[in-house]
Amino acid sequence: MIEVKNIRKNFDDLEVLKGVNLMIQKGEIVSIVGASGAGKTTLLQILGTLDKADSGDILFEGTSIMKLRKKALSEFRNDNIGFVFQFHHLLPEFTALENVVLPALIGNKNKKEAEKRAKDLLGQLGLSERLNHKPAQLSGGEQQRTSVARALINNPKLILADEPSGNLDSENADELHELFFKLREETNQTFVIVTHNEDLADMADRKILMKDGVTI
Numbered sequence: 624m625i626e627v628k629n630i631r632k633n634f635d636d637l638e639v640l641k642g643v644n645l646m647i648q649k650g651e652i653v654s655i656v657g658a659s660g661a662g663k664t665t666l667l668q669i670l671g672t673l674d675k676a677d678s679g680d681i682l683f684e685g686t687s688i689m690k691l692r693k694k695a696l697s698e699f700r701n702d703n704i705g706f707v708f709q710f711h712h713l714l715p716e717f718t719a720l721e722n723v724v725l726p727a728l729i730g731n732k733n734k735k736e737a738e739k740r741a742k743d744l745l746g747q748l749g750l751s752e753r754l755n756h757k758p759a760q761l762s763g764g765e766q767q768r769t770s771v772a773r774a775l776i777n778n779p780k781l782i783l784a785d786e787p788s789g790n791l792d793s794e795n796a797d798e799l800h801e802l803f804f805k806l807r808e809e810t811n812q813t814f815v816i817v818t819h820n821e822d823l824a825d826m827a828d829r830k831i832l833m834k835d836g837v838t839i
């Protein structure tokens with residue numbers, strides 16, 4: 624489904640990615656591990672089209688996404704990729720439901736249908752009683768599950784997670800990890816997860832180690 628070909632990225636004269644090659648199959652859960660500074664987040668950002676590589680190519684279902692222009696790129700991203708970050712980045716003024724619906728509205732989806740799907744997703748994640756709560760009124764685990772619902776609202780083919788449980792206690796972290804696997808069983812979505820959590824990294828179908836800007 625995804626083919627990463629010889630991706631390179633420098634920040635000024637710091638070589639962060641030095642020719643990364645990677646193949647990811649549909650429905651696979653891949654973890655990316657490695658020391659701090661190895662380039663994991665940079666790779667994930669490039670995979671998610673949030674940042675651009677200096678050279679190399681990324682094929683998504685056979686099509687190069689490196690050549691897409693700004694508008695096409697943001698449409699591609701909104702339709703196909705869901706992001707889960709260490710810090711949830713929920714909008715503080717909006718309720719859980721509104722936060723989850725937002726990417727669907729950005730994608731010009733019907734508001735009623737989007738709200739129905741958002742409620743379904745939040746329900747599946749155990750948040751039926753929290754729809755109208757703002758992020759500050761939710762626990763850390765609830766906030767992170769809300770951000771997972773937001774990542775899933777447009778039914779993306781690829782979910783990219785950067786330290787998704789880095790800010791959770793072990794019980795909430797375990798629940799979140801189980802959720803990823805449950806979702807994959809149900810939807811055959813593909814997950815790429817950058818993590819320092821060894822349990823999560825080992826649960827993945829495949830663990831990729833990054834060291835000094837390359838995968839080994």
Ligand SMILES: Nc1ncnc2c1ncn2[C@@H]1O[C@H](COP(=O)(O)OP(=O)(O)OP(=O)(O)O)[C@@H](O)[C@H]1O
Nearest residue numbers: 634635637639657658659660661662663664665666
């Ligand atoms: N926007 C930027 N400008 C300059 N340098 C950057 C930028 N983003 C990342 N870097 C540098 O690139 C290197 C790789 O960073 P990256 O965040 O990809 O590492 P990482 O493997 O995800 O680390 P961690 O496990 O600590 O999150 C680091 O040395 C970092 O300081």
